[in-house]
Amino acid sequence: MSSISETGHAKNVDNLGNLIAGIATYGAKYNPANPLIVATALKAKEASARASIDTLNTAAIRYANASNKRESTFMPLNSLVTRALNVLRSSASADNTDATVASIARKITSTRTAAKKEATATAADVKVATISTSQRSFDSLADNFDRFVEALANIAEYKPNEEELKVEALKAFAAELRSCNNECNAASFALDSARDARNAELYTPNTGLVDVALSAKTYVKALFGVNSTEYKRIASIEFRNKKL
Template sequence: MSKNETGHAKNIANANLLCSHIADLGSKYNPSNPKLLLANLQNIYNSAFTSQEAVNNSVAPYSLAVDNREKLFTPVSKKITKLRKMYKATEGVFQAQLEDFMTIARKLKGVRKVKPVATTDTEEEQKQNSVSQMGYDLRTNNYDQLISLLQNTPNYNPNETEYQVATLQQEKNQMLQATQAVADTFIPLNAARSLRNNTVYNSEDNLVDVFNKAKDYLFTILESNSPEYKAISRIKFKTR
C-alpha cells in the first residue's frame, strides 16, 4: 500500500479506535448533536471501511497491469539502437532513410516516465492517469510508424526473428493490449477512490470533520489530566 493509501487507512482505523473509546464512556458520552452519536459515528466508520476495502481490492489488478506494461516498454530503447544498426546494414538504405528512422527513434526514446504525485483529489488522479496513458499511446504510435518505415524499405528482410516486421507488429499489439488493460483496471480503482474520498474527506458529513467534532465534544466532558483525555488526544484525523 502506498504512503498516501496508508494515510487514508490510518484515518479509518482511528475512527474505529475513537468509537471504542466512546463506547467505554457509556452514558457519560451524551452529545446534543445527533451527528455525533455513537451509532452515527459507527455508521460513518463502517461506510469508510467498506469503501477502503473496495479501493484495496482494485489496486492489485491496476498495479499488475501497470507493471506488465512497463515490462513491455522498458526494452524498447535498447531494441531501437539495435534496429538502427540492422537498418543501416540493409542493402540500398541511404542517408535520408536513416534520418527518417532516427527522427522516429528519438521520439520513442525521448518519453520519460514521470512518477505521479500522491493525491486525494480524484480529478487530479484522472489527470495523472490520462497523461500517462497518452505517453504510452504516443510511444506505441511511434513504434507503429517505425514498423511502417521498415515494412516499406524494399531490402529490409532480416534473418533474425526479433528484428522481423512480423515480430515488431506482434510487440506493437502487445503494447496496445497492455495499455488498454491499464485503462480498464484504472476505471474501477478511480471509482472506488472517489467513493472513499467522498466518505472520508469530501461529503458534507465526512469522517474527518465529524470525528474531529466528536473529539471536540469529548474534550468538554473529560478532564485534561485523565487517561481517557490523553489517549483520545493522540488520535488524529487528517485531511492529507
C-alpha cells in the same frame, strides 16, 4: 494540513474505532441530536471508511502489478528498434528513407529513457502527477512504435531474415505493447477513482469521517465537561484532516 501519509488515513479510521469504543462506555447518556454522530452512524462511518481504504489498497496493488508488467514488456523496445533500424540501414534503401525512419526511432529511444525514470519514481511512491506523466510517455512510445513499424512495412528493401525483426513480428509486438499499456492506463484511472472515493469518505467537510469524529468529541466535551473523566478518556484520540 496539505498532505497525510497512507498510514495516516488508516490511522484516522482506527482512531474512530477507538472513539466508538470510548463512547460505548457512556451508555444511554450519549444521546446527541446530530444524527451523524449517534453511535450507529459512527459505526457505519467506520465501516464505509475502512472499505474505501481497502478498495484503494486493492487498486494500488493492481496498478503496481500492471505498471511492472508494462515496464517489463516495454523493456526490449529500444534494442529492437535499434536492431531493426540497423537492418534497414544495411539494406539497399535510400538515405532519405533511412533518415525518416531514424527520426521516428529517436523519438522512441528518447521517450523510453524518460519513461524508465518515471516508472522507477512511480514504483517507489505512487503519485497522481507521476502516473499521469508516465502514462503520456508510454502512450507516446506505443504511438511512435506503431509509426515505426508502419514505415518499415512500406519499405520494399526492409526484408530481414531474423524472425523477431520481420514486419509481422514487429506488428505483433506493437499490439502487445498497446494492450499492456491500455491495461496499465485503466488501472491508473481506477486508482485515481479509488483515491478520490477514499478522500471523500474521510475528508468531505461536515460529513467525512474526520469532521464527524471531531463533532462527536465536541459533543462529549459538552455533555460531561472539559475536565470530566469521560472527556479526558477520549480527548487524546487524534484525527488529522487534509485539503481535498
